[in-house]
Amino acid sequence: MTQLSLSKITKSFGEQKVLKGVDFTVNSGEVHALLGANGAGKSTLMKILSGDYERYSGKITMDGKEQIFKTPADAKDAGIEMVVQEVDTALVSSLSIAENVTMNSFINGPAFFSWNKRNKRAAELLKRVGLNLNPSLPLSHCSLAQKQLVLIAKALSREISFMILDEPTAALSTKEADHLFSVLRELQKDGVGIIYISHRLPEVMNLSTKITVLKDGYITLQEDIEHSSTEKIVQAMLGNELVELFNDDEERVLGDTLFEVTDFRVPSTNEKISLSVKQGEIVGIAGLVGAGKTETARAFFGADPSLDPVFINSKKVRITSPLKAISSGIGFVPEERRKEGILVDYNVIENLTLPVLKQFTKFGLIQKKKEKAEAERWIEQLGIKTQKSTSQINHLSGGNQQKAAIGKWLLNDGEVFIFDEPTKGIDVGAKQDVFQCIKDLAHKKKGILYFTSEIQELLAFCDRILVMYDGKIAGELKKEEATTEKIMHFATGGHYGTVRS
């Protein structure tokens, strides 16, 4: 039985204090969940523990002995492995699965390692995480969920005492997440201490033995799970203001059909989609990861253009490029916020006005005063928390970045808004703001297509739910009749449970 403890950890970036004296302990065989809003200091704390940051004050001890981790290798040598959120950054996609799993042997292993032995070793490790894959396949064959398990298998290739998982289920479907949980329970039984970072309360309640909630660099709640409750955790995360997550009781009045496609071929899945959105309607599109949601959304917006036309206000339009989509009144909030939704190196104003820069241009020159004034009006309206309108958007929290990614389409005053997993990786409070933003749009008679794998969100505020499976629309549910089970039934191609009508 090993005990890993961090005591009085503080850390600043320049003037800004991120951690203000945090104590955190995890024992072998425990699952200690770490929660907190974006910017609460979770990632910073874990980066200190995994040797990413060297300069901090406080102490890390293992069974009472002080540990100094100057590099990630030091932390690994002490038996601490980190499973990062962006799995692609920790794996080499051009190598085989076997090479990825046994990557540690390239660093510490023998100079020559036979392929047979390597594949056999990899197969053993993959079996431990319940992954039945041919290890000699290239890693690029794996789905995101499989890559995550590969990363865990890689961590297991060494003697480990502690494993840190940073939002491992952020991009997983429910079934894949369930599998991950069973793997984690096995590890727990084997005496591995697990630190589990997540935004999802149900899985935290289900999986962990202890929880710690961070807020603004302080611990606001630390207790055993049996003494805790969802309400307590949410309160600790948000401070005193208890936000009611879902409160959609208003009846929306729907207008004419705004956006319609019939047998619209999505190029990247090569499947045909038919759907329509009315004015003021929020249509949710459910589906597990890999169901073709992102592909469909991108095709509607012309990011991967289809040859088939869409109908906007009964007018036939062929969306050949994002530019065409924007001029036709479509806005798109993509899934990968930092890669596609915003320009991280630019300031808030520049991000907001980008699609409508023409409005602020006279004789080819940007009227910066007018641009700033308009942007600041929207910053206030959207409640984007930023020190200055000229701050780099990179310095904002994830939720505020997302508000900017949505906001730029409000400036464009479009008709149809396509959202792809807009709440991915943002905290509860910011989620609430994003929902409010979408509801306001519906109120203004805009049409909304909301692609997500978060079933709770769909149930909460969509007027209609379409469920995708294998690139096709497998079912349609009205708001009154939709339940998690029915959605899951369609989303798994009829494999999940039985539908009671």
Place this chain on the structure above:
Amino acid sequence: MAQYVHKEHVEENLKGTKFQFQERVFPFLYRYGTLLVILFTIISFSLANDKFLSYQNFTDILRSVSIITLLAIGVTISLIVGGFDLSVGSTASLATVTSAAVLVLYRQETIIAILIPIAIGLVVGLLNSFFVVKVRLPDLLATLAVMYIINGLHLTFTKGFSIYNNMPLAEGGTAPGVFLPSFLFIGQGEILSVPVPVIIMLIAVIVVHFILQQSRFGRLLYITGGNEEAARLSGVPVQRYKMYAYLLSAFFATLAGILLAARIGTGQVSAGAPLLMDGVAAAFIGFSVFGAGKPNVIGTFVGAVLIGILLNGLTMLNVPYYAQDIVKGTILIGALAFMYYEKKK
């Protein structure tokens, strides 16, 4: 590198000069380091040689950097959209030879000797953008290939010989035309005792800087380079903007080539090749000026001036030309090391 110590500790550490040095001096050097280096070189060269600090010498320096600056503006624009134009050197050579040929072999007017190279230069720019934007070759690869092709083309056209006044022709006799005085004025003339190339360079720097900073066109060039996919999904026609960048890059390389021909009064083959590396160096030193951290024209100009001052001063001190490259390399490393070091922090 700055240590992350807390306010309480900071006060205790105030006496420790090391801490202050790192917290205060590094950001200062990051912003003004390059300018300080220029100041320092000017001071040390003027102490070493009293002829260095004269109006004549400074116009000489500016004249010598004018061609590199024009070429480097092109490189800067290609860097802004996230590309890299390696073909600017040979495009400049092509322009030099073309304008000379138009004057000497075809006996045309000055304006023709300017317009034809520009037209040909834009074709080179189109070729680059075709490979980069349509065929989707990596920028370095595409422009490297074009660099070879253009270099080969201009050598084939001249059969490897330079073009000069009264040159003998293969079919007998001498060339019909000459370098017209009006053409030579572009490279050798002076207006109010300021050399014409310097005036052209300053106008180019100011105009391009203004466009990049104030216009929608400039903003979208930068945004394209910032994150191509995010820009595309915001409705920026990124492919078109990349094409514009390569066209502008070729345009400025051509301008440099024409100026070079007018300056030396011959159509020397491969004259642009050595300009490439200096142009690239100037553009990269430009990253560090005022801590911009990204390609910018004012920075590029400062970078070119720094290189020019160094070469001029070292030549005055009789440092052999082959040793001067050591200094250039050191300056480049010095300028960029600061920037990347600060960025990483």
